[in-house]
Amino acid sequence: MTKLIRIIPDNCTGCYLCEQACSFHHTDECRPSATRVTVVAWGHVGLSTPLLCLQCDDAPCARVCPEGAIKKIANGVMVIDNVKCIKCKICMIACPFGNIKYDDVTSTMIKCDQCGGDPECVKICPSGALIYEDAGSANMIIQQKYATQLRTDSGEASE
Amino acid sequence: MYGWIGQLLRVNLTTGKITKEPLDPIEAKEYIGARGLGTRIWIRECDATVDPLSPDNKLIMMTGPLTGTLAVSSSRYEVVCKGPLTGTIAASNSGGYFGPELKYAGYDGIIFEGQSEKPVYLWVNNDEVELRSAEHVWGKGCYDTTELLVAETNPKARVNCIGQAGENLVKFAAIINDVARAAGRTGVGTVMGSKKLKAVVVRGTQGIKIADPKGFKEVMERINGVLRTNASTGCCGGLHEFGSNVTYSFLDDAGVLPVNNFRDTGTDCNADNLSGESQTNVWLVRTKGCMGCPIRCGRITRSTGKHASYAEGPELETIWSFGSDCGVDNMKIPMAAGHLCNDYGIDTITMGATVAAAMDMYEAGILDKETTGWDLKFGNEDAIVDLVSKTAFREGFGNDLAEGSYRLGEKYGHPELSMSVKKQELSAYDPRGLQSMGLNYATGNRGACHVRAFMPALEIYGLPVQVDRFATEGKAAWVKIFQDIASSVDSSGSCCFITFGITSKEIAEEMTAITGIEYTEEDFIKAGERIWNMERLFNLKNGFTREDDKLPPRLLNDPIKAGASQGYVNRLDEMLDDYYNLRGWDRNGVPSQSKIEDLGLSKLEL
Numbered sequence: 001m002t003k004l005i006r007i008i009p010d011n012c013t014g015c016y017l018c019e020q021a022c023s024f025h026h027t028d029e030c031r032p033s034a035t036r037v038t039v040v041a042w043g044h045v046g047l048s049t050p051l052l053c054l055q056c057d058d059a060p061c062a063r064v065c066p067e068g069a070i071k072k073i074a075n076g077v078m079v080i081d082n083v084k085c086i087k088c089k090i091c092m093i094a095c096p097f098g099n100i101k102y103d104d105v106t107s108t109m110i111k112c113d114q115c116g117g118d119p120e121c122v123k124i125c126p127s128g129a130l131i132y133e134d135a136g137s138a139n140m141i142i143q144q145k146y147a148t149q150l151r152t153d154s155g156e157a158s159e
Numbered sequence: 160m161y162g163w164i165g166q167l168l169r170v171n172l173t174t175g176k177i178t179k180e181p182l183d184p185i186e187a188k189e190y191i192g193a194r195g196l197g198t199r200i201w202i203r204e205c206d207a208t209v210d211p212l213s214p215d216n217k218l219i220m221m222t223g224p225l226t227g228t229l230a231v232s233s234s235r236y237e238v239v240c241k242g243p244l245t246g247t248i249a250a251s252n253s254g255g256y257f258g259p260e261l262k263y264a265g266y267d268g269i270i271f272e273g274q275s276e277k278p279v280y281l282w283v284n285n286d287e288v289e290l291r292s293a294e295h296v297w298g299k300g301c302y303d304t305t306e307l308l309v310a311e312t313n314p315k316a317r318v319n320c321i322g323q324a325g326e327n328l329v330k331f332a333a334i335i336n337d338v339a340r341a342a343g344r345t346g347v348g349t350v351m352g353s354k355k356l357k358a359v360v361v362r363g364t365q366g367i368k369i370a371d372p373k374g375f376k377e378v379m380e381r382i383n384g385v386l387r388t389n390a391s392t393g394c395c396g397g398l399h400e401f402g403s404n405v406t407y408s409f410l411d412d413a414g415v416l417p418v419n420n421f422r423d424t425g426t427d428c429n430a431d432n433l434s435g436e437s438q439t440n441v442w443l444v445r446t447k448g449c450m451g452c453p454i455r456c457g458r459i460t461r462s463t464g465k466h467a468s469y470a471e472g473p474e475l476e477t478i479w480s481f482g483s484d485c486g487v488d489n490m491k492i493p494m495a496a497g498h499l500c501n502d503y504g505i506d507t508i509t510m511g512a513t514v515a516a517a518m519d520m521y522e523a524g525i526l527d528k529e530t531t532g533w534d535l536k537f538g539n540e541d542a543i544v545d546l547v548s549k550t551a552f553r554e555g556f557g558n559d560l561a562e563g564s565y566r567l568g569e570k571y572g573h574p575e576l577s578m579s580v581k582k583q584e585l586s587a588y589d590p591r592g593l594q595s596m597g598l599n600y601a602t603g604n605r606g607a608c609h610v611r612a613f614m615p616a617l618e619i620y621g622l623p624v625q626v627d628r629f630a631t632e633g634k635a636a637w638v639k640i641f642q643d644i645a646s647s648v649d650s651s652g653s654c655c656f657i658t659f660g661i662t663s664k665e666i667a668e669e670m671t672a673i674t675g676i677e678y679t680e681e682d683f684i685k686a687g688e689r690i691w692n693m694e695r696l697f698n699l700k701n702g703f704t705r706e707d708d709k710l711p712p713r714l715l716n717d718p719i720k721a722g723a724s725q726g727y728v729n730r731l732d733e734m735l736d737d738y739y740n741l742r743g744w745d746r747n748g749v750p751s752q753s754k755i756e757d758l759g760l761s762k763l764e765l
Contacts, residue, residue: 013455015448016256020229024372030228031366032263044302044338046447046459046471104364126387126394126453 002057002076004135005037005112005119007050011129014041014048018121018130025120026110034103036112037121037130050121050129053078053099053112061091061100061111076135077114085109161370162224162674163187167200168266168288170281172354173214173273177288182267188676189759192223194250195650195690197239197268201248202693203764204270207700211243211346212328212353214274220261220319220359221268223652227259227450228367229379230669231386231661232654234259234450236268242345244330244509244563245581245606248697251333251347252649253319254449255340257361260317264363271354280320280358282312285365293357297326300502301335304358313362320359322504324551325352329561331509335501339457339471340449343506345583345605370675378672382665387453391620392660398456399446401435403475403656406587408434409619410479413628414722415592417585418483419537420512420519421578421713424589425722429488433478442490447471454656466495466544473497473507476609479587480511485518486537496547503551509563512584514546516564517556519576526571531556575712581606581703591714592724593618595634598734599642601708604694610655612641622659631730635738640684647687689758692742692750700765705748708735 019035027034041048055076062070062078069084091109092100100111122132148154169178190196197219209215218240225233236258242249264283278293296304301322309316319336325348332348333341369375391397397405410416411430418428431437447457461469477497500507520526521535528534532555533542549557559567564577564584578585583606590597596614600607617637618628644663648655667683710731718726743754755761
């Protein structure tokens with residue numbers, strides 16, 4: 001079943017715990033430059049949102065890779081085979097969201113691998129800005145939010 | 160090394176020479192980091208009696224072993240130097256993202272020495288470090304400076320800087336990092352200004368090594384579980400819901416919220432308008448966390464119309480100082496004044512309290528309109544906002560205010576109206592209704608300070624046990640242990656707010672897993688005692704005595720007029736000897752030789 005780490009941008013408080021936990025999981029060090037999830041922030045007014053790979057079914061990164069190093073595994077997760085990868089960085093350029101990056105310290109391409117099915121960023125986020133769920137029903141929260149606007153008497157459901 | 164990076168950066172601003180050197184691991188173990196280790200290094204390298212604004216007063220920016228790790232709320236770094244406001248040791252810490260980034264760049268700290276001829280900033284890009292001209296940002300506020308320096312270095316760079324107040328040597332200038340986080344107190348920004356150092360810009364991609372990753376993960380997850388379900392520090396706890404200002408209504412209820420320069424504490428000041436509940440319900444736009452912090456007490460607030468602002472803050476300490484202490488019940492004033500202070504780089508506590516002292520002197524007929532430029536009665540909102548700007552630029556009466564409330568009072572013949580200890584202003588807690596807070600203020604190593612020991616936790620919140628806040632018996636022991644623990648927590652790089660939710664035993668566990676050095680709870684607290692005594696010895700060398708461990712006469716002699724603490728004064732005399740005794744100090748507050756040896760302080764270069 002395809003899994004999604006869904007971003008809820010409005011909930012992000014800019015604490016960067018997701019970056020911390022991600023880098024610690026992948027390196028055993030506290031090194032946010034190794035994070036697979038990135039917080040983009042407008043610091044002076046405290047706005048921020050995490051961004052990370054959404055695991056495209058028909059992924060541009062995989063399509064452009066000259067070595068065929070990016071493959072889909074269980075749960076629909078796209079992973080990079082570091083033995084095949086030649087670090088040409090074309091995948092980084094092809095990703096429309098900028099969600100693949102080059103780690104300068106280890107000279108490798110890195111992206112979200114959903115931690116093998118138990119994503120650390122989701123577990124540590126104190127704000128509910130990241131949710132791990134089945135991609136097939138991930139739209140429900142958004143639909144529910146808008147449904148309350150369509151059905152103005154929906155408040156009665158909780159009475 | 161684990162936890163610590165093991166490397167320091169030394170920057171001589173006179174010669175422009177930049178060097179890297181190893182961190183002494185034995186000293187690191189004993190003094191932990193940040194406040195403790197920074198002070199230890201300062202004492203070795205400087206003459207304690209140095210003029211705070213001379214090139215020989217080194218300015219040390221220091222992180223702790225937990226800074227930038229996954230340890231709970233570990234974003235802090237400390238600025239250490241001799242303080243121009245107090246003449247004591249100055250150690251001021253700040254959260255945000257700057258401290259962690261410095262470690263990712265590969266340094267535990269930076270030692271600045273000498274004085275530059277022209278304005279400069281330091282650009283630290285991992286191992287490439289250079290001094291650059293800051294002529295183009297000199298004269299600019301912290302917001303513009305930060306934006307411009309990020310634009311010309313790296314989009315992921317972190318900045319700390321001074322604003323116009325530091326440049327103009329306002330005695331209580333702050334160093335602002337990440338636009339709204341302040342190493343606020345004791346004038347560390349003034350020292351930075353005297354060195355013509357406008358900013359430090361850092362980008363780092365290196366890692367902090369963890370001694371026992373598996374053990375640390377277990378400890379971290381367990382401690383997070385405790386912290387995140389606590390009523391104060393939890394994900395839906397008081398500090399997240401209402402910010403640091405959660406305490407405002409508790410102080411009002413206890414009758415210890417200072418009103419009108421502590422003159423009218425306990426009288427009705429419409430505290431509901433300025434409470435944390437009101438801040439959240441009326442002014443809050445969103446909340447914000449520092450690096451790695453699940454508490455996320457930061458506030459982004461917005462107001463419109465006159466004195467409009469849209470920025471991070473204000474914190475409790477800004478709200479009381481520009482609020483009830485200045486006779487104000489309009490949240491827009493602390494919001495606007497606090498935002499200006501962040502832009503100019505000014506300590507909001509001393510700023511608000513100094514305006515309050517001036518208002519007190521005005522109403523007593525000591526200051527007049529010709530001198531102050533305003534009908535400076537309590538509650539004059541426009542005057543408050545205007546005087547913040549005048550202070551930053553030392554214009555007119557602002558030049559008097561820029562010296563802090565003690566020197567202001569001294570100039571006009573009434574220093575007793577300065578609500579300060581060792582020339583630094585008190586915080587949001589009237590010690591007449593909180594006996595142990597009075598003892599903590601009086602014995603504070605950097606002057607009056609609430610984060611050297613947050614006694615309201617004990618006397619109002621009942622942490623760790625419920626006590627009688629009007630009693631003096633047994634309070635000396637509480638102050639000692641609170642001060643020692645706060646010294647260790649500061650030095651570790653953790654935020655003091657975690658102590659609402661977890662104990663020093665748990666922080667010691669984090670220390671052990673991260674550094675690989677076995678810290679028991681006792682070791683951790685003893686390091687704090689060592690640091691406290693070291694700071695004390697620094698101050699003694701500068702001629703401070705028992706005479707300086709005192710409170711303003713108003714708080715010792717004039718009972719609170721109304722409210723839940725009506726009729727009380729602070730009875731410092733009943734606690735001070737007991738405190739000295741428990742600390743192993745003589746009647747004059749001098750540590751005994753055996754205490755010095757027991758703490759391993761006999762080799763201090765004082």
